[in-house]
Amino acid sequence: MKKSLLFFLLLGISINAFSQKEKQSKPNVIFIMADDMGYGDPQCYNSDSKIPTPNMNRLASEGMMFMNAHTASSVCTPSRYSFITGKYAWRSNLKREVLWSTYNDPLIDKSEVTIADMLKDQGYATAVVGKWHLGINFLKNQGFGYVQAKDWHEQGLKGTRDVNFMNPSYGGPNDLGFDYFFGSGGGHNMEPHVFIENRYTYGLPTIWREKGQPSKEGISASEVHEGWMVEGWDDTEIGPTLTEKSLQFIEENTALGKPFFLYLPTVAPHRPCTPADFAKGKSQAGERGDMVYEFDWSVGQIMEKLEELGIAENTILIVSSDNGATPTSDDGKNYGHNSCGDLKGFKASLNEGGHRVPFIVRWPSEVKPSTQNNGMISLMDIYATLSEVLGTEDPNGDGISFLSSLKNERAPAKRTEMVHHTYSGGFALTDGDWKIIPHRSNKDGSWDFELYNIKEDPNEKNNLSSKMPEKIKELMDKLNENISS
Known part of the structure; x- marks a missing residue:
């Protein structure tokens, strides 16, 4: 009887220890x-x-x-x-x-x-x-x-x-x-x-x-x-x-x-x-x-x-x-x-x-x-x-x-693009090596852009927007698609 009781006691301790180990494995x-x-x-x-x-x-x-x-x-x-x-x-x-x-x-x-x-x-x-x-x-x-x-x-x-x-x-x-x-x-x-x-x-x-x-x-x-x-x-x-x-x-x-x-x-x-x-x-x-x-x-x-x-x-x-x-x-x-x-x-x-x-x-x-x-x-x-x-x-x-x-x-x-958002409600987009930041004028509603090759220029010193209108259109289409989805 005592051996049987000892067996079940030890079994219980082992099961509990295993359970604790399982919990702690996460x-x-x-x-x-x-x-x-x-x-x-x-x-x-x-x-x-x-x-x-x-x-x-x-x-x-x-x-x-x-x-x-x-x-x-x-x-x-x-x-x-x-x-x-x-x-x-x-x-x-x-x-x-x-x-x-x-x-x-x-x-x-x-x-x-x-x-x-x-x-x-x-x-x-x-x-x-x-x-x-x-x-x-x-x-x-x-x-x-x-x-x-x-x-x-x-x-x-x-x-x-x-x-x-x-x-x-x-x-x-x-x-x-x-x-x-x-x-x-x-x-x-x-x-x-x-x-x-x-x-x-x-x-x-x-x-x-x-x-x-x-x-x-x-x-x-x-x-x-x-x-x-x-x-x-x-x-x-x-x-x-x-x-x-x-x-x-x-x-x-x-x-x-x-x-x-x-x-x-x-x-x-x-x-x-x-x-x-x-x-x-x-x-x-x-x-x-x-x-x-x-x-x-x-x-x-x-x-x-x-x-x-x-x-x-x-x-x-x-x-x-x-x-x-x-x-x-x-x-x-x-x-x-x-x-x-x-x-x-x-x-x-x-x-x-x-x-x-x-x-x-x-x-x-x-x-x-x-x-x-x-x-x-x-x-x-x-x-x-x-x-x-x-x-x-x-x-x-x-x-x-x-x-x-x-x-x-x-x-x-795995992440290749990201939408950025800020206090004013404005958006920007990084897509691969490229980043676009659109700015809308309060006076006439026109748009200006910052465009950077963010891989080569992470400090955003060289705005390429005047040289790459096609890239601006491509990135703006992606940005609008993201924020409307």
Whole structure:
């Protein structure tokens, strides 16, 4: 009887161990997204960078740098939409600009299958820790109606006062496949100035913060909008808090033996540039540079935790940015630092500086260290790539898997063309070696064009439009076909 009991006990332990191994065979996935970090900010992309980025440098030496990676838009809300859905944001209701507060109606409908839905179906624990910026519904104080957000930024004015923070919110990450959410609804410069944990604010905002008011004396309040703020709010503590919450999520799910997906969209280095105390003065590029240093610190904290837990080998770690950089720090100076490197344009531009971004992937079990890939990819391709990694159904969006490029840096890129989109609602197209940017005159409705051989001229110095009218027609036909499909 005792032998029989021992046999079944050992059998149970073996089955459980096998089950845990099966669960852990799926790679963990972490995507750390900077907010306005440019191609020239990390030292591994720009040897002349005035910002120390030792952790991204190390990540690049241990993984693959993509040299031709693009965001789906050159501003934040549409870029985030495209990452989560695998689709161009102009297919949604957002045809131009960004959302201007947390309270906007959710841009992603519950019926859409998101990257978090897909991974959750595959047994993953899913979390977003950081800046959401895709709309969350909060109730008004009276009745059952949702707060109506301002439809334009109005220079940071027209903050919303009639908000019920006691009741749960709806339409945010918890309704779109994420098990856990901790972060800001619209970014640290937008209302309300409080963390949200799942469906509730992390404390009750009872203080009205004025436009341009710093959260404490002596720090920047550039681009800060008026709105409700929780007592004790400190902009300099946002980055460290988001990092700590991310580390907790990693630890908890590793202990459970469950694969996890962590999306960490930081607020750094977006304005207001309010680096944590440990990051102040660490760069030679002003407070914005210090914020990039802080972002790099967060990357390092995540890397250390993966190694401490022994799970780095089976974790896909991706670091990138939501769009290109701003040219200066909050004080209007660039300190001799080229935030977008030698690329033309900055955030909100259709030129390369607006949407070509750093993109580093480390996956030790599959990706060779110290490799570079020159093929074109997009942040919205991450969804399709992870679908292929896990053998799930193709998401049927605009994304194209780059798994073959991850496994072989010399493999030809599957993506050969991409539509670029920006704040004003304008479009551009890269098709193979060629890129076209159309400009319409407000006066007479006529068109001017920028035309570049982007392979030979990635810095867009030589506009060939006057010499190649047939190429312009060919590319404009393709662009119009794409945006009308």
